[in-house]
Amino acid sequence: MSLLIYIAVMAGVTYLIRMVPFTLFRRQIKSRFVRSLLYYLPYAVLSAMTIPAIFYATGDFTTAIVGTVVALVLAYFNQPLIVVALAAALAAFLTGLVL
Amino acid sequence: MRSPFVRGMVHGVPIGLGYLSVSFGIGIKAVALGLPVWGTVLISLTNLTSAGQAAGIEIIAAAGTLVEMLLTQLIINLRYALMGFSLSQKLDDRFTTSRRLLVSFGITDEVYAVAISQPGRLTPAYMLGMILPSWVGWGAGTLLGAVAGNLLPAAVTAAMGLVLYGMFLAIIIPPARKDSRVLLVVLLAAAFSVVCKYALPFISGGFAVIISALLASLVGALFFPVAEEVEA
Numbered sequence: 459m460s461l462l463i464y465i466a467v468m469a470g471v472t473y474l475i476r477m478v479p480f481t482l483f484r485r486q487i488k489s490r491f492v493r494s495l496l497y498y499l500p501y502a503v504l505s506a507m508t509i510p511a512i513f514y515a516t517g518d519f520t521t522a523i524v525g526t527v528v529a530l531v532l533a534y535f536n537q538p539l540i541v542v543a544l545a546a547a548l549a550a551f552l553t554g555l556v557l
Numbered sequence: 558m559r560s561p562f563v564r565g566m567v568h569g570v571p572i573g574l575g576y577l578s579v580s581f582g583i584g585i586k587a588v589a590l591g592l593p594v595w596g597t598v599l600i601s602l603t604n605l606t607s608a609g610q611a612a613g614i615e616i617i618a619a620a621g622t623l624v625e626m627l628l629t630q631l632i633i634n635l636r637y638a639l640m641g642f643s644l645s646q647k648l649d650d651r652f653t654t655s656r657r658l659l660v661s662f663g664i665t666d667e668v669y670a671v672a673i674s675q676p677g678r679l680t681p682a683y684m685l686g687m688i689l690p691s692w693v694g695w696g697a698g699t700l701l702g703a704v705a706g707n708l709l710p711a712a713v714t715a716a717m718g719l720v721l722y723g724m725f726l727a728i729i730i731p732p733a734r735k736d737s738r739v740l741l742v743v744l745l746a747a748a749f750s751v752v753c754k755y756a757l758p759f760i761s762g763g764f765a766v767i768i769s770a771l772l773a774s775l776v777g778a779l780f781f782p783v784a785e786e787v788e789a
């Protein structure tokens with residue numbers, strides 16, 4: 459099958475998922491329950507995507523755990539995204555050298 | 558006073574730099590699975606999503622069906638619908654339909670997290686300023702990974718696997734530290750995700766994320782509803 463058809467389906471579905479609620483939904487939600495759900499959901503999604511996947515991200519538990527701890531500590535002290543992300547990778551890399 | 562577009566760029570450049578390294582990994586992976594460089598870069602420029610692309614590339618490499626592709630993208634990327642819905646509550650009046658059509662393309666986890674944490678309403682200029690560098694970073698990183706990824710030692714590419722998740726942690730930890738209700742929801746979502754992975758392995762990764770996140774957020778919304786005035 460043509461690669462372009464695959465890409466068209468991928469991109470089309472992904473765009474529609476983003477576009478439909480953002481474009482068509484115009485009124486303010488009054489329900490406190492729904493507002494609360496929307497407030498919590500993004501954090502919950504990212505958390506569920508990260509744990510436990512992060513422990514498998516380097517192919518080695520030890521380096522992944524060291525990287526995770528470094529990321530947690532730096533994030534706790536409000537470091538920028540890029541600092542947290544690259545420091546986690548660097549810590550995992552250095553741990554791999556030592557092992 | 559900086560213009561909203563410039564303020565958006567200032568927020569978007571760190572996202573773009575982060576994407577540079579994450580998409581580098583996507584580029585390496587796609588070429589390793591046999592995709593051409595042009596196709597790999599085209600996927601990044603038209604999809605702008607990490608998890609969805611990683612899964613999509615595997616389906617292409619395995620010559621999967623289009624239905625499988627459609628369903629996988631739908632499930633993995635469904636969170637963007639929730640994010641778009643959530644952002645729709647915070648838009649400035651300058652968001653006409655055509656501007657919504659344009660900006661919605663650039664809703665990603667990081668763009669969402671930064672945008673939703675801004676005080677007040679979101680303008681199209683601010684959103685476009687933030688999305689542009691993230692899109693450029695995502696495409697450029699993919700190209701670099703696809704072309705030069707094989708030149709890097711395996712230890713480096715393995716460590717790069719952490720970049721994406723490091724970014725996720727940088728997004729969720731600060732609000733969890735400030736708000737113990739967010740902390741509880743985040744911990745619950747992680748716990749549900751662990752249960753899905755080890756106790757219910759027949760649930761696919763994309764579904765596991767949606768189920769875990771929905772359950773955790775439901776607990777939060779039922780027992781710790783947020784105040785009526787969420788934003789200014």
